[in-house]
Amino acid sequence: MISERLLGILLESFWQILLPGLAVTIPLTAVSFFFAMVIAVLTAMVQFAKVPVLRHVARFYIWVARGTPLLVQLFVVFYGLPDLGILLEPIPAAIIVFSLNEGAYCAETVRAALEAVPPGQMEAGRCVGMSYLQVMRCVVLPQAMRIAFPSLSNSLIAMVKDTSLASNITVTEMFMETRRIASANTEFLGLYIEVGLIYLLFCTVLTKLQRVVERRLGSYGGPAGR
Amino acid sequence: MLEVRGLRKSFDGQEVLRGVDLRVNRGDVVAILGSSGSGKTTLLRCLNFLERSDGGEMRFDGTWFQMARMSKQDIAQLRAKTAFVFQDYNLFRNKTALQNVALGLTVARRMPKREAQALGRQLLAKVGLADRAEHYPSQLSGGQQQRVAIARALATNPEILYFDEPTSALDPERTGEVLAVMRELAEEGRTMLVVTHELGFARQAASQAIFLEGGEVVEAGPARAFFDHPQQGRTQAFLRGIQPVG
Ligand SMILES: Nc1ncnc2c1ncn2[C@@H]1O[C@H](COP(=O)(O)OP(=O)(O)O)[C@@H](O)[C@H]1O
Ligand SMILES: [Mg+2]
Numbered sequence: 001m002i003s004e005r006l007l008g009i010l011l012e013s014f015w016q017i018l019l020p021g022l023a024v025t026i027p028l029t030a031v032s033f034f035f036a037m038v039i040a041v042l043t044a045m046v047q048f049a050k051v052p053v054l055r056h057v058a059r060f061y062i063w064v065a066r067g068t069p070l071l072v073q074l075f076v077v078f079y080g081l082p083d084l085g086i087l088l089e090p091i092p093a094a095i096i097v098f099s100l101n102e103g104a105y106c107a108e109t110v111r112a113a114l115e116a117v118p119p120g121q122m123e124a125g126r127c128v129g130m131s132y133l134q135v136m137r138c139v140v141l142p143q144a145m146r147i148a149f150p151s152l153s154n155s156l157i158a159m160v161k162d163t164s165l166a167s168n169i170t171v172t173e174m175f176m177e178t179r180r181i182a183s184a185n186t187e188f189l190g191l192y193i194e195v196g197l198i199y200l201l202f203c204t205v206l207t208k209l210q211r212v213v214e215r216r217l218g219s220y221g222g223p224a225g226r
Numbered sequence: 227m228l229e230v231r232g233l234r235k236s237f238d239g240q241e242v243l244r245g246v247d248l249r250v251n252r253g254d255v256v257a258i259l260g261s262s263g264s265g266k267t268t269l270l271r272c273l274n275f276l277e278r279s280d281g282g283e284m285r286f287d288g289t290w291f292q293m294a295r296m297s298k299q300d301i302a303q304l305r306a307k308t309a310f311v312f313q314d315y316n317l318f319r320n321k322t323a324l325q326n327v328a329l330g331l332t333v334a335r336r337m338p339k340r341e342a343q344a345l346g347r348q349l350l351a352k353v354g355l356a357d358r359a360e361h362y363p364s365q366l367s368g369g370q371q372q373r374v375a376i377a378r379a380l381a382t383n384p385e386i387l388y389f390d391e392p393t394s395a396l397d398p399e400r401t402g403e404v405l406a407v408m409r410e411l412a413e414e415g416r417t418m419l420v421v422t423h424e425l426g427f428a429r430q431a432a433s434q435a436i437f438l439e440g441g442e443v444v445e446a447g448p449a450r451a452f453f454d455h456p457q458q459g460r461t462q463a464f465l466r467g468i469q470p471v472g
Contacts, residue, residue: 124317127305128378
């Protein structure tokens with residue numbers, strides 16, 4: 001049974017939790033995802049184009065970033081790097097780690113999507129006189145990003161939830177705030193369920209948004225989702 | 227305008243082109259015939275450097291090139307004078323018909339968009355698709371897609387057009403509309419190299435014909451003599467075999 005006291009706490013804390021959600025969790029996700037996409041496209045391209053040396057650097061980066069826990073990466077960068085004299089504020093540290101981590105996963109998505117674009121697209125582009133990079137930019141990459149879109153959307157949604165880990169490096173995002181409130185009034189179950197519901201709300205909105213955008217993008221005149 | 231000597235190409239140690247010689251004069255329409263696997267596609271791809279040859283020389287507009295050691299710049303220059311029509315069209319899927327035709331002009335040639343689009347519409351009209359300019363490839367039939375591809379090939383006003391079995395991916399009812407466009411190009415005096423199984427078209431439109439087998443030119447010559455009095459037994463057998471029954 002939800003007591004009147006608990007209900008009051010939940011109502012009051014809802015805004016207290018939502019605020020850092022809007023002010024920290026969402027911007028942190030958005031900025032990190034933006035950099036992740038830049039990293040992902042570059043990393044995927046050097047592999048797809050088989051650029052010497054860089055493609056091996058890309059493989060190594062993906063291997064490390066995907067093979068170690070996100071939480072460990074956060075600790076290494078925030079608590080570990082100061083040993084080398086590199087001191088980062090919590091939010092920049094979080095952005096760096098989330099971008100690099102997510103970038104590695106998305107790079108694989110983008111690379112697979114690039115490979116799914118028929119090679120004839122590149123050949124046709126070369127035959128009308130465009131350079132490799134021009135065909136990439138105008139023809140292959142746009143098609144690949146369309147193919148990758150649903151999968152990248154899932155990665156974005158996963159990232160919203162993963163930002164809760166940033167509470168471990170003193171970023172005052174949603175979950176950090178919830179922990180603070182909960183330890184003050186000891187309503188752990190209610191508050192943790194509440195913050196869970198707020199994450200659920202964010203992800204639901206993103207999922208709906210994904211559908212809308214996907215429909216808008218269409219698939220170049222073909223039936224949607226092709 | 228185009229001459230090739232001793233063109234060789236192997237895939238994984240298997241020789242697919244065994245020293246092909248070829249000579250194309252301006253205004254020629256050359257039909258390349260041969261059964262499946264004889265190396266026709268590979269030949270065209272080597273001519274346009276979609277595939278790198280292992281050996282051979284090429285003269286284009288008076289300049290001789292070593293085909294196996296051609297620089298990127300030379301390839302780019304050569305491609306600017308050639309165009310390729312693929313068996314499966316290869317239209318840019320993310321672009322409308324008009325954009326497909328104009329893209330090479332705006333991006334590679336830096337032609338102003340307005341100008342490129344005007345030219346694109348003109349070329350779409352030429353292939354009978356003026357009313358399909360805003361359609362995406364997925365909204366067009368195979369025959370329409372191939373005609374857009376031909377318009378795209380014409381956009382850069384190439385000196386020579388390569389066609390790789392342009393109608394073999396089409397329903398029989400659709401091949402006519404594509405062949406009609408190609409016939410028109412032949413009549414305009416365009417230089418064309420056409421791999422085809424359409425003997426009727428080849429007889430009617432080609433000025434030269436080549437029969438390829440096992441990566442070698444078995445017979446080549448003026449089209450009329452080639453079709454009416456083939457000299458080689460293998461050519462005769464091939465031409466008989468491909469005749470429509472009845
Ligand atoms: N990329 C490739 N890799 C390996 N073998 C190939 C490749 N392309 C063509 N071949 C082989 O070369 C031979 C000639 O192929 P192709 O030029 O496509 O013949 P055609 O167009 O006359 O049917 C075939 O045996 C084919 O299997
Ligand atoms: Mg072929």
